[in-house]
Every structure is written in structure tokens, then in C-alpha cells.
Amino acid sequence: MARIAGSIGAETADRVREQSLKLFAAKGYAAVSMREIAAAVGVQAAALYNHFPNKQALLADLMLSHMDGLLAAWDSEAVAGxxxxxxxxxxxxxxIRYHAGRSDAVFISYMELRSLEPENFMKVEKLRQTYEGVVQSILEQGVEAGVFRVEDxxxxxxxxIAMLxxxxxxxxxxxRLNLSQIEGIYTDMVLRVAGAGRREDLCSAAE
Amino acid sequence: MARIAGSIGAETADRVREQSLKLFAAKGYAAVSMREIAAAVGVQAAALYNHFPNKQALLADLMLSHMDGLLAAWDSEAVAGxxxxxxxxxxxxxxIRYHAGRSDAVFISYMELRSLEPENFMKVEKLRQTYEGVVQSILEQGVEAGVFRVEDxxxxxxxxIAMLxxxxxxxxxxxRLNLSQIEGIYTDMVLRVAGAGRREDLCSAAE
DNA sequence: GTCTATACTCGGATAGAC
DNA sequence: GTCTATCCGAGTATAGAC
Structure with a gap:
């Protein structure tokens, strides 16, 4: 049970990810200092550089691994056909379910694109567009099948995605609301935006 | 036509607002330096302090005057009853029309709430909630009148508001799209979210 | 791997001349 | 009202001991 000093519990690199995720989401990438992250982790600022070459690489790591995880999770969730x-x-x-326990990562991935240097931006943007493409392709299939009505x-x-x-x-x-209530409300709203749903759900009020 | 040096064209304070609006929107409040703003305006950093006591006050000014303007404009646009x-x-x-020429201000007002110190945050948040309340009260009236179907x-x-x-x-x-096209698409999507609209708009595909 | 110490740069903000 | 010069704290990042 004896542990080497500094490696108690989670690996330091993971604790750095964890804490910087929180801080970046709360205050924004540019407003968070390496000292602040280090203090939250419980090490000195210099120790962070054992795990990440610099602050930018830390942000890129967070965003890339989030997007990778999101896409991988959807891949195993999606039902072909x-x-x-x-x-x-x-x-x-x-x-909604996936991002429930990862609200910080979702927030960062949406808000901190502009904080990425060009090279990292391109990598993340490619993954982001892939996810956007997932939504778009569902919409397209619905339009072709005649079950959605979407202008663009x-x-x-x-x-x-902005709504979510x-x-x-x-x-x-x-x-005020628990997650499954929110999930239900947003499912309805998104289906409406797509012009889908049972008639009585969409139109009874207008009749 | 002779002008005092330093007062050519727009008042300096307005030019500071203008340039900082651009920069804050593009890079985020924390990532923009006073020197950067000053360079964009064409003065030295110290000169900014003739017009605003500090950086935070500059952000607060931008956000408050935007929200004030938005609410005032809606007041004179809204049709009672x-x-x-x-x-x-x-x-x-x-x-959409209002924010078309003010996309930077809208963006900042939406994204930089967290960069405000508590006192300024409360002021802006109050105005933001007022605007949210405008939307909410339209929805409530529609629900009561039976023309909208909204769960919450x-x-x-x-x-x-997030969508917009x-x-x-x-x-x-x-x-790819001009503003009036976007306006039309979003009007449709928002009406759908509210569960309103003519039946054929919403439901023809599902029939 | 982490520490202390530090190099170096850049940040916000101020003082005082013009 | 703007400038130059400057203060001082904080930022990222590195060097070298342990």
C-alpha cells in the first residue's frame, strides 16, 4: 500500500487534466494560470511541465480527447439503419446524457476553439465538424425519407448543437429540473426544430 | 476644419469601445491586453485610462450599453397587445436584424459574463434576465392563449436565445446565406420550438 | 517526478512632462 | 488628452538539486 510520494491516487497527469478542465470551464483558458492549476492539483507550477510541454498543449489535449471520446461513444451508441x-x-x-458528467469538457470544446493555435485548431475543428456532420446526416436522411422538414x-x-x-x-x-426532465424537454424541442414528431405533439395547439 | 490633434474623427472613447469590442469578441476578454487595444485605436496604452478607469470598467461599459441598447430597441419595436x-x-x-450589425457585442454579452467582477455581473445579469424574460413572457402568453405548446x-x-x-x-x-435567408430559417425554427405555426408548415412531412 | 529558484516577458496601471 | 517612462505583479517556462 505504500506509494511513492507524488503518486498518491490518480496519476498526476490525470489530476492535471481534471483540474485544468474545471478551471478552464469556469474562468476561460486565458484567465487561468499554470500556477492556479498547479495549486489545484497540489504541486508546484514547474511540475506541470513534466506532463505537458506547455499550456497550449494542455488545452489541446483536453479538447482532442473530449472530441475523440464523444465520437467514439456515439459510434458505439448509434444504431445502423x-x-x-x-x-x-x-x-x-x-x-445530453454523455455531456451530463462532462459539462466542463463540452463547454470548453464549444467556447475555447478560439484559444487554440492554428495547428491544434485544425485538428479539433475536424473532429467538431465530424460531430456536426453526424447531426446533419441524420437530418438529411430524415428529409429524404420525408419525415423531417428542414430548410437547411x-x-x-x-x-x-448550439441549443444543447x-x-x-x-x-x-x-x-429545478433533473437531468431526465431536461433530456425530455430538449428531445421534444429538437424534434420540433427538425419538423418531426407525431402530429398531436406538434400541432394540437394550433388546431 | 482644423482639428485638435488626437480628436480626428470619432471621439477617442468611442474608438476605444469600437476596437475593444472587436478584439474581445475575437480573442476573449482575458486574452486581449490594453496595449493591444491601444495599438488598434492608434494611441498609447496610458491614454486609454483617460476614458476608462480600468480594463474591467471597459468590459462592463460595453456589455451594459449593449444590453441597454438591445432592450431599448425592443421596447420601441414591440407592439403592445x-x-x-x-x-x-x-x-x-x-x-437577428439588431444583432447583425452588432455581432461582436452580442457575442461578448453572451460569452464574457464570467469575466465580470461580481458587482458588474449583477448589473449585466439583471438586464440579461430582462431580455430572457421578454422571450419567456411571449411564450407564456402563447401557451395561455393556446397557440404555443411549450413544456417549460x-x-x-x-x-x-442560445440558438440565436x-x-x-x-x-x-x-x-453561403444572406441575412434575410438566415432570418427566415431561424424564424421558422423558433416557431417550431414554440410549437406554433400553420399546420402545413409543421406537419405536412409527418402526414 | 517534484522541488526551489529564477530568467524573461508581458500584463495592468500610474506619474509627470508636454 | 496624449505622450514617455516606469512600477510592480503575474505570466510561462527552464535549470538544476534531490
Whole structure:
């Protein structure tokens, strides 16, 4: 049970990821100093450089591993050949559920793109567009199948992702609504944006 | 036509607002230095302090005057007693049109809340909630009148604002779509989220 | 791997001349 | 109102001991 000093519990690199994720999400990348991250981890600032070459690489690591994880998780969640309405619903529920325990990473990936240097930006942007493409392609399939009515699938995909990302600006675990309620509300809203859903869900009020 | 040196064209204070708005929107408040703003304006950094007591006050000024302007503009745009569906449509068109020439300010007001010190945050947050309340109250009126179907007006209001704010992340003047096209697409999407609209708009695909 | 110490740069902000 | 010069703290990052 004896441990080498400095390696108690999680590996330091992981604790650095964990703490910097929190801090970047709360204050923004540029507003967080390496000293601050180090203090949160419980080491000196210089020790961070044993694990990451610099601050920028730390941000890039966080964003890339988040996007990788998101896409990998969706890959194993997606059901090939599923009807578009179900696929969209599955995606929204997946997205909200997946990001529930990762709100900081989602927030950063959405907000800190501009803090990335060109090289890292391109890498992350490619993954981000892949995810956007997942949404867009579901919308396209729905339009082709005649079950969605979407004027512009690309814009609609971005609007949906923006809507979902916005949850982070107000969601708190002890808030008025629990996660499954939020999940339900957003599923409905997204289906509406896509012009799908049972008639009575969408139109009874207007009749 | 002779002018005192340093007062050519717009007042310096306004030029400072203008340039810092651009820079804050592009790079984030924390990532922009006073020297950078000064260089963009064409003065020395120290000169900025003739117009604003410090960097934080500059940000607060930008955000407060934006929110004030937004609310004032909506006040003179809103039509008392208008039907909820028309009011919501008017709001979306107003919002998109208003923010078209002010995308930087909208972006900052949405993204830099966390950069405000507590005192300034409260002031801005109050105005922000007022605007959120405008959307929410239109939704509530629509629900009461039976023309909207919204599960949770507060969340729906936030989702709508997030959707509209998201436009800034991709809208470019020379992009694929012009502003009136975007306006139309978003008006439709927002009406759908609110569960409103003519039946054929919402439901023909599902019939 | 982590520490202390430090190099070096850049940040916000101020003083005082013009 | 703007300038030059400067203060001082904080930033990232490195060197070298342990």
C-alpha cells in the first residue's frame, strides 16, 4: 500500500487534466494560470511541465480527447439503419446524457476553439465538424425519407448543437429540473426544430 | 476644419469601445491586453485610462450599453397587445436584424459574463434576465392563449436565445446565406420550438 | 517526478512632462 | 488628452538539486 510520494491516487497527469478542465470551464483558458492549476492539483507550477510541454498543449489535449471520446461513444451508441426520427432522438438523449458528467469538457470544446493555435485548431475543428456532420446526416436522411422538414440541414444541425451546448450555461445538479426532465424537454424541442414528431405533439395547439 | 490633434474623427472613447469590442469578441476578454487595444485605436496604452478607469470598467461599459441598447430597441419595436405568434416572430426577426450589425457585442454579452467582477455581473445579469424574460413572457402568453405548446417556458426561452446566439459562431457576411435567408430559417425554427405555426408548415412531412 | 529558484516577458496601471 | 517612462505583479517556462 505504500506509494511513492507524488503518486498518491490518480496519476498526476490525470489530476492535471481534471483540474485544468474545471478551471478552464469556469474562468476561460486565458484567465487561468499554470500556477492556479498547479495549486489545484497540489504541486508546484514547474511540475506541470513534466506532463505537458506547455499550456497550449494542455488545452489541446483536453479538447482532442473530449472530441475523440464523444465520437467514439456515439459510434458505439448509434444504431445502423435506424429511422431518422429515432436516430435524432437517440442522438439528443445520448448528447445530453454523455455531456451530463462532462459539462466542463463540452463547454470548453464549444467556447475555447478560439484559444487554440492554428495547428491544434485544425485538428479539433475536424473532429467538431465530424460531430456536426453526424447531426446533419441524420437530418438529411430524415428529409429524404420525408419525415423531417428542414430548410437547411447544415444550419439546423448547428442550431441544434448550439441549443444543447447552451444547457451548460444554466444547468446545475441541484436545479429545478433533473437531468431526465431536461433530456425530455430538449428531445421534444429538437424534434420540433427538425419538423418531426407525431402530429398531436406538434400541432394540437394550433388546431 | 482644423482639428485638435488626437480628436480626428470619432471621439477617442468611442474608438476605444469600437476596437475593444472587436478584439474581445475575437480573442476573449482575458486574452486581449490594453496595449493591444491601444495599438488598434492608434494611441498609447496610458491614454486609454483617460476614458476608462480600468480594463474591467471597459468590459462592463460595453456589455451594459449593449444590453441597454438591445432592450431599448425592443421596447420601441414591440407592439403592445400583439398576438403571441406574431410577437415571437417579430422578436426573432428583431433579434437577428439588431444583432447583425452588432455581432461582436452580442457575442461578448453572451460569452464574457464570467469575466465580470461580481458587482458588474449583477448589473449585466439583471438586464440579461430582462431580455430572457421578454422571450419567456411571449411564450407564456402563447401557451395561455393556446397557440404555443411549450413544456417549460423558461428553458424554451433560454434554448431560443442560445440558438440565436450560436449564429455568431459561424455567420460571415460573405457566407453561403444572406441575412434575410438566415432570418427566415431561424424564424421558422423558433416557431417550431414554440410549437406554433400553420399546420402545413409543421406537419405536412409527418402526414 | 517534484522541488526551489529564477530568467524573461508581458500584463495592468500610474506619474509627470508636454 | 496624449505622450514617455516606469512600477510592480503575474505570466510561462527552464535549470538544476534531490
Amino acid at each position: 435506424e429511422a431518422p426520427a429515432e436516430a435524432l432522438q437517440r442522438l439528443v438523449r445520448f448528447h 440541414t447544415r444550419i439546423c444541425a448547428m442550431a441544434i 451546448a447552451g444547457v451548460n450555461t444554466w444547468y446545475r445538479q441541484k436545479g | 400583439e398576438a403571441p405568434a406574431e410577437a415571437l416572430q417579430r422578436l426573432v426577426r428583431f433579434h 417556458t423558461r428553458i424554451c426561452a433560454m434554448a431560443i 446566439a450560436g449564429v455568431n459562431t459561424w455567420y460571415r457576411q460573405k457566407g
